[in-house]
Amino acid sequence: MSTGPDDLVLYAPEEMAAADRLAATLMPSFTLMRNAGRAVARAALQLGPQRTLVLCGPGGNGGDGYVAATLLAQQGWPVEVAALAEPRPGSDAAQARAGWHGPIRGFDPERAAAADLVIDAVYGAGLSRPVEGLVAETLSRARRVLAVDVPSGIDGATGAVRGMAPVAELTVTFFRAKPGHWLLPGREHLGRLVVADIGMPEQVLRDVAPRCWENRPGLWHLRVLTVHDHKYSRGVVSICGGGNMTGAARLAAGGARGAGAGLVRLAAEHGADLYRTGAPGLIVDEAPLEELLADERRKVWVCGPGLAGDEVEASLPALLRGGRQVIADAGALTGSAGDPGRLRGAAVLTPHAGEFARLFGGPGDDRLGAARCAAAEVGAVVLLKGSDSIIAAPDGRAAINANAPPWLGTAGAGDVLSGVIAALLAGGMAPFEATCAGVWLHGEAANIAGEGLLAEDLLRCLPLAARRARGSALASAGAVS
Numbered sequence: 115m116s117t118g119p120d121d122l123v124l125y126a127p128e129e130m131a132a133a134d135r136l137a138a139t140l141m142p143s144f145t146l147m148r149n150a151g152r153a154v155a156r157a158a159l160q161l162g163p164q165r166t167l168v169l170c171g172p173g174g175n176g177g178d179g180y181v182a183a184t185l186l187a188q189q190g191w192p193v194e195v196a197a198l199a200e201p202r203p204g205s206d207a208a209q210a211r212a213g214w215h216g217p218i219r220g221f222d223p224e225r226a227a228a229a230d231l232v233i234d235a236v237y238g239a240g241l242s243r244p245v246e247g248l249v250a251e252t253l254s255r256a257r258r259v260l261a262v263d264v265p266s267g268i269d270g271a272t273g274a275v276r277g278m279a280p281v282a283e284l285t286v287t288f289f290r291a292k293p294g295h296w297l298l299p300g301r302e303h304l305g306r307l308v309v310a311d312i313g314m315p316e317q318v319l320r321d322v323a324p325r326c327w328e329n330r331p332g333l334w335h336l337r338v339l340t341v342h343d344h345k346y347s348r349g350v351v352s353i354c355g356g357g358n359m360t361g362a363a364r365l366a367a368g369g370a371r372g373a374g375a376g377l378v379r380l381a382a383e384h385g386a387d388l389y390r391t392g393a394p395g396l397i398v399d400e401a402p403l404e405e406l407l408a409d410e411r412r413k414v415w416v417c418g419p420g421l422a423g424d425e426v427e428a429s430l431p432a433l434l435r436g437g438r439q440v441i442a443d444a445g446a447l448t449g450s451a452g453d454p455g456r457l458r459g460a461a462v463l464t465p466h467a468g469e470f471a472r473l474f475g476g477p478g479d480d481r482l483g484a485a486r487c488a489a490a491e492v493g494a495v496v497l498l499k500g501s502d503s504i505i506a507a508p509d510g511r512a513a514i515n516a517n518a519p520p521w522l523g524t525a526g527a528g529d530v531l532s533g534v535i536a537a538l539l540a541g542g543m544a545p546f547e548a549t550c551a552g553v554w555l556h557g558e559a560a561n562i563a564g565e566g567l568l569a570e571d572l573l574r575c576l577p578l579a580a581r582r583a584r585g586s587a588l589a590s591a592g593a594v595s
């Protein structure tokens with residue numbers, strides 16, 4: 115089956131609540147809860163019969179727990195239920211509670227410690243304050259946890275831990291995942307994530323349409339070359355080269371070439387000889403920048419890797435004035451610390467957490483929200499890099515990337531990435547899609563290279579990463595808008 119944006123969309127808790135309300139006008143809402151509980155029971159059954167304690171909260175999450183407990187008991191499982199409070203009379207959760215005919219106990223940390231499996235159905239999308247006291251104590255004693263929707267305490271919008279949250283072995287969520295499933299630290303609490311189909315009407319996807327996606331092939335499409343392509347149509351990338359830290363610009367150039375740019379040129383008014391000793395396919399220009407800008411084919415520029423403050427001053431304003439598509443990285447970001455307005459006109463900014471903080475402050479617990487605000491403020495795509503990189507567009511679209519292995523955190527990896535994004539931009543992709551695709555290819559190349567990679571290793575792995583992207587996005591649905 116093909117994957118498209120609708121499959122990758124992430125519903126924040128308030129969007130999921132809106133989806134729920136809409137669904138309730140189209141079908142009996144209890145059907146969704148019954149299907150959710152069924153999916154939880156099915157997942158538990160796959161773990162094999164064992165003494166199970168279902169911890170039920172007062173709302174819909176607890177309702178799913180009662181349904182699952184009832185179904186598991188019907189299968190002959192040794193199941194106990196502990197409840198925090200009675201569900202609101204007349205609610206779906208109350209109906210689910212009425213289906214459970216066994217005893218209901220109070221929360222007790224010792225009982226949780228004695229169970230072989232704890233089903234955490236305490237809080238889900240309705241988490242409204244930190245998890246503490248008896249709930250925290252009980253959850254923290256569980257030895258093996260299956261979480262319903264999210265491990266209680268994980269904020270579904272931000273991935274933050276509010277108070278405490280158990281580390282689950284398996285998490286079963288419904289309809290679509292949430293940003294907090296993919297953002298850290300939430301992602302580390304899930305174990306394996308199962309997204310269960312609970313029969314949500316199709317109309318919900320149309321009428322409640324979040325603008326946040328998991329970043330994978332299918333959200334974007336790499337172009338396919340034809341016999342009519344040539345080096346200029348594949349894209350020209352220009353890179354500002356510093357006179358001192360020359361490795362960074364060379365890595366960016368390698369990233370652009372590895373990601374399929376037809377022609378990569380390095381602008382090095384000073385230090386051109388150093389660059390000429392590098393890759394033979396790289397063209398080094400010694401002419402002053404103003405002269406290079408007269409060539410209208412040179413639309414896409416990487417500015418920042420390896421540049422000192424004065425070198426940024428000598429290049430960035432001219433590139434922006436010249437209406438070029440600029441990827442501002444490293445030195446270009448540091449040079450605008452506290453004054454992000456200086457980057458207005460750039461196509462993409464690629465800060466890591468430290469650079470982001472220097473530019474915009476924060477970002478605090480809500481990194482997704484902070485990246486979106488930053489993108490709107492500067493009018494550029496903002497890529498907040500990390501092991502859960504966030505790509506945010508000025509129009510509110512955002513994507514969360516999760517394929518990057520920890521060994522990608524090595525000096526020079528970011529320089530390669532700026533070149534990869536530049537190549538995709540130069541090849542005709544729009545800035546948001548080019549950045550999403552670049553980040554995924556970069557992570558995939560790191561997976562191909564394996565642990566111990568050096569930034570240089572990414573370059574030879576990029577072509578295979580692109581082939582994998584094309585393979586897994588085959589026949590995907592249309593573009594994101």
Ligand SMILES: NC(=O)C1=CN([C@@H]2O[C@H](COP(=O)(O)OP(=O)(O)OC[C@H]3O[C@@H](n4cnc5c(N)ncnc54)[C@H](O)[C@@H]3O)[C@@H](O)[C@H]2O)[C@@H](O)CC1
Binds near residue numbers: 172174263288
């Ligand atoms: N959205 C959907 O499509 C569906 C949702 N379902 C379930 O319904 C859940 C959402 O239900 P609710 O909106 O009732 O929310 P929850 O069941 O997550 O929370 C219930 C209530 O608990 C209280 N609460 C939250 N955090 C607390 C804390 N830390 N300390 C003390 N009290 C706290 C709040 O008053 C909240 O309204 C989902 O997580 C999911 O499990 C499913 O039943 C079926 C379909």
Ligand SMILES: Nc1ncnc2c1ncn2[C@@H]1O[C@H](COP(=O)(O)OP(=O)(O)O)[C@@H](O)[C@H]1O
Binds near residue numbers: 466520522529
């Ligand atoms: N723990 C991690 N897991 C996965 N990717 C990481 C991790 N730490 C850093 N990265 C990635 O490595 C790259 C490092 O970029 P950057 O910090 O700019 O380094 P440099 O300036 O040395 O090139 C980014 O793409 C970032 O997302």
Ligand SMILES: [K+]
Binds near residue numbers: 235261262263265
């Ligand atoms: K839960």
